[in-house]
Amino acid sequence: MSQTQTAQSNYTGPIVVDPLTRIEGHLRVEVEVDNGIIKEARCCGTLFRGLETILKGRDPRDAQHFTQRTCGVCTYTHALATTRALEDAINKPIPANATYIRNLVLGQQFLHDHLVHFYHLHALDFVDVANALQADPAKTASIATSISPRKVKAEDFKQTQDKLKAFVESGQLGPFTNAYFLGGHPAYQLSPELNLLATHDYLLALRVQVEAARGMAVFGAKNPHVQFMVGGGVTCYEALTPERIAEFKDIYKKTRQFIEEVYFPDLLAVAKEYKNWAAYGGTTNFMAFGEFPVAGGERDLETRWLRPGVIYDRKIGEVQKFDPARIAEHVRHSWYVGAEAKTPYEGETNPSFTKMGDKDRYSWLKAPRYSDTAMETGPLAQVLVAYAQGHKTVKPLVDTVLKELGVDASALFSTLGRTGARCVETLAIASQMDTWFKEYENNIAKGDKKIVEDYPAPKNAKGVGFVNAPRGGLSHWLVTDGDARIGNFQLVVPTTWNLGPRDAKDVPGAAEQALVGTPVADPKRPVEILRTIHSFDPCIACAVHVIDGRTNEVHKFKVV
Amino acid sequence: MEDPRRTLILGVGNILLRDEGFGVRAVERLAREHLWPEGVRLLDGGTKGLLLMPDIMDCDLLVVLDVVLGPEAPGTFYRLEGEDLRRSLGFRDSMHQTDLQDTLIACDLAGHRPETIVLGMHPFDWTTLAAELTPEAEALLPAFCDKVLATLAALGIAPTSAA
Numbered sequence: 001m002s003q004t005q006t007a008q009s010n011y012t013g014p015i016v017v018d019p020l021t022r023i024e025g026h027l028r029v030e031v032e033v034d035n036g037i038i039k040e041a042r043c044c045g046t047l048f049r050g051l052e053t054i055l056k057g058r059d060p061r062d063a064q065h066f067t068q069r070t071c072g073v074c075t076y077t078h079a080l081a082t083t084r085a086l087e088d089a090i091n092k093p094i095p096a097n098a099t100y101i102r103n104l105v106l107g108q109q110f111l112h113d114h115l116v117h118f119y120h121l122h123a124l125d126f127v128d129v130a131n132a133l134q135a136d137p138a139k140t141a142s143i144a145t146s147i148s149p150r151k152v153k154a155e156d157f158k159q160t161q162d163k164l165k166a167f168v169e170s171g172q173l174g175p176f177t178n179a180y181f182l183g184g185h186p187a188y189q190l191s192p193e194l195n196l197l198a199t200h201d202y203l204l205a206l207r208v209q210v211e212a213a214r215g216m217a218v219f220g221a222k223n224p225h226v227q228f229m230v231g232g233g234v235t236c237y238e239a240l241t242p243e244r245i246a247e248f249k250d251i252y253k254k255t256r257q258f259i260e261e262v263y264f265p266d267l268l269a270v271a272k273e274y275k276n277w278a279a280y281g282g283t284t285n286f287m288a289f290g291e292f293p294v295a296g297g298e299r300d301l302e303t304r305w306l307r308p309g310v311i312y313d314r315k316i317g318e319v320q321k322f323d324p325a326r327i328a329e330h331v332r333h334s335w336y337v338g339a340e341a342k343t344p345y346e347g348e349t350n351p352s353f354t355k356m357g358d359k360d361r362y363s364w365l366k367a368p369r370y371s372d373t374a375m376e377t378g379p380l381a382q383v384l385v386a387y388a389q390g391h392k393t394v395k396p397l398v399d400t401v402l403k404e405l406g407v408d409a410s411a412l413f414s415t416l417g418r419t420g421a422r423c424v425e426t427l428a429i430a431s432q433m434d435t436w437f438k439e440y441e442n443n444i445a446k447g448d449k450k451i452v453e454d455y456p457a458p459k460n461a462k463g464v465g466f467v468n469a470p471r472g473g474l475s476h477w478l479v480t481d482g483d484a485r486i487g488n489f490q491l492v493v494p495t496t497w498n499l500g501p502r503d504a505k506d507v508p509g510a511a512e513q514a515l516v517g518t519p520v521a522d523p524k525r526p527v528e529i530l531r532t533i534h535s536f537d538p539c540i541a542c543a544v545h546v547i548d549g550r551t552n553e554v555h556k557f558k559v560v
Numbered sequence: 561m562e563d564p565r566r567t568l569i570l571g572v573g574n575i576l577l578r579d580e581g582f583g584v585r586a587v588e589r590l591a592r593e594h595l596w597p598e599g600v601r602l603l604d605g606g607t608k609g610l611l612l613m614p615d616i617m618d619c620d621l622l623v624v625l626d627v628v629l630g631p632e633a634p635g636t637f638y639r640l641e642g643e644d645l646r647r648s649l650g651f652r653d654s655m656h657q658t659d660l661q662d663t664l665i666a667c668d669l670a671g672h673r674p675e676t677i678v679l680g681m682h683p684f685d686w687t688t689l690a691a692e693l694t695p696e697a698e699a700l701l702p703a704f705c706d707k708v709l710a711t712l713a714a715l716g717i718a719p720t721s722a723a
Contacts, residue, residue, distance in 0.1 A: 072607035
């Protein structure tokens with residue numbers, strides 16, 4: 001297959017994307033373009049963080065109810081990170097069943113999050129939905145059945161086209177409003193048939209994710225917020241019943257089938273047409289916390305199913321051991337007082353806003369560094385670390401993807417590699433969950449029904465909770481005082497690693513590095529910036545939900 | 561015969577940003593102070609966006625309690641439905657994972673969009689990081705809940721008793 005030419009321009013000047021859509025929260029990206037190529041980038045998180053002001057003085061056992069509200073999507077992972085921080089401070093083990101339950105819910109969250117990311121947050125950067133109307137449904141069906149065992153007919157794709165047509169004619173474009181592909185765009189590279197296939201599966205995935213989300217709630221008592229997590233284990237006794245386990249397993253199996261028979265083949269089909277994107281969007285250093293602790297070893301990072309590790313300068317032959325003490329947060333280019341990097345245990349949040357567009361201090365995000373080095377975290381980092389360690393599930397999957405695409409491992413250091421790694425991570429976790437279900441059921445069958453230990457909140461203690469969340473390495477850092485109340489609490493979230501600003505040495509953050517060298521075909525519709533930024537799956541909490549009616553053309557609200 | 565429709569009363573918003581959490585506080589209060597008939601569900605939806613689809617798609621009538629930026633002063637109560645709701649925009653353009661209107665459109669695309677009414681208050685402060693409502697919003701909470709009850713009563717939906 002000949003490689004597609006990347007669309008180019010000779011534009012020179014600045015581009016500002018504000019806000020970036022399809023992102024949880026609020027993010028602004030400023031780039032300098034020289035003769036059609038990005039030369040410099042600044043990422044600016046514009047929502048103010050400082051959760052410790054809310055948490056100081058509270059009982060640390062209540063903290064998770066606040067931390068999980070910082071994001072609309074990552075509630076579970078924040079609850080888990082806070083609880084692990086508390087357990088680290090308590091310094092005692094938790095029951096095996098608690099770890100099984102946590103792992104299974106986190107696993108299901110990965111399946112849900114990653115498929116939603118691919119289809120609903122990222123696909124529109126590559127898929128021209130409007131162009132799908134030009135496709136031949138019969139040809140689309142034969143492509144679909146050639147890449148997947150699923151049963152799908154020309155009529156199904158015809159129906160999708162009809163639905164899409166009606167949707168476009170209604171004038172309410174919803175998720176496609178202001179999409180860059182409207183009216184045609186030179187950087188979109190798929191055939192009409194692949195555009196139709198991906199659009200069809202976008203709609204299918206909307207329904208599948210509804211089911212997948214139900215799965216997360218089966219152990220969690222049908223509530224969208226996590227109530228069952230405590231320092232010492234979990235409190236969802238219904239999760240021990242055969243009925244609940246069967247219900248969860250059933251949903252898991254359907255989700256897994258979609259991932260294996262639709263998400264993975266679609267990813268490969270789209271990636272084959274975008275192999276030129278293996279040359280753009282790469283970074284150099286990678287850090288993974290690892291995830292899915294072994295039962296009985298919740299707090300041990302090294303024995304996690306996916307192990308932690310650090311890779312410098314793309315040297316996948318030399319994975320370094322991860323050492324939590326090497327993490328510090330910089331504020332030199334952020335809107336906070338001071339210039340000194342601090343360990344999160346001593347982190348402060350003293351805001352000092354300059355102005356929007358300032359090139360010196362330009363973000364509300366801090367800049368976390370590991371050994372004073374900017375790190376990428378997330379699926380690509382975790383998959384690279386696991387690949388380098390010869391992980392028995394991850395390595396064959398990566399090799400399969402590389403072979404299918406006809407590229408070598410260097411292609412992983414790119415936007416395409418990041419998006420592919422997310423699918424590999426999903427597939428690996430989906431297959432492993434089957435084993436965890438079996439181990440969990442066997443453990444219950446042996447008579448172990450324990451899910452929680454009762455531990456008091458510790459006085460004058462410190463603890464950190466590490467989670468490899470779907471978006472990457474998440475850590476919560478807790479310090480308690482002499483009354484066992486919260487003295488300090490810092491969240492270092494994946495998006496600050498990936499989308500944070502420059503540090504005290506003026507070294508750009510991961511995404512700022514990734515954008516450099518990327519061509520922009522149309523400066524008014526810079527889809528190339530979205531491709532790389534979205535490939536990091538950024539999340540700039542706090543999430544808000546206010547309805548803004550002021551931008552309405554006609555104010556017809558009924559005042560009640 | 562009672563209204564056979566499955567009703568979801570959904571409080572949304574972020575409780576960490578002062579009045580942004582008004583809808584959540586309202587649904588908590590309604591759940592605390594009344595017993596509701598079978599078929600009526602009250603839920604704190606936070607800012608969970610697409611993750612609320614399982615709950616939204618399981619109902620026929622959706623009553624959303626939220627904060628709404630309208631043309632009137634803070635503290636004004638608004639009711640949005642039908643075209644008005646369609647035309648109002650989410651917070652700062654479209655953020656597809658948390659945006660309520662896009663979640664409703666996604667429900668439509670996925671096969672079922674319930675009839676929806678939004679009841680909201682224009683917030684006093686929704687940008688300060690704090691877990692409590694402003695005193696002004698706190699004082700208006702009972703009156704707002706009365707409006708919700710009146711709106712539901714007009715649709716034939718009422719609590720079975722005070723809890």
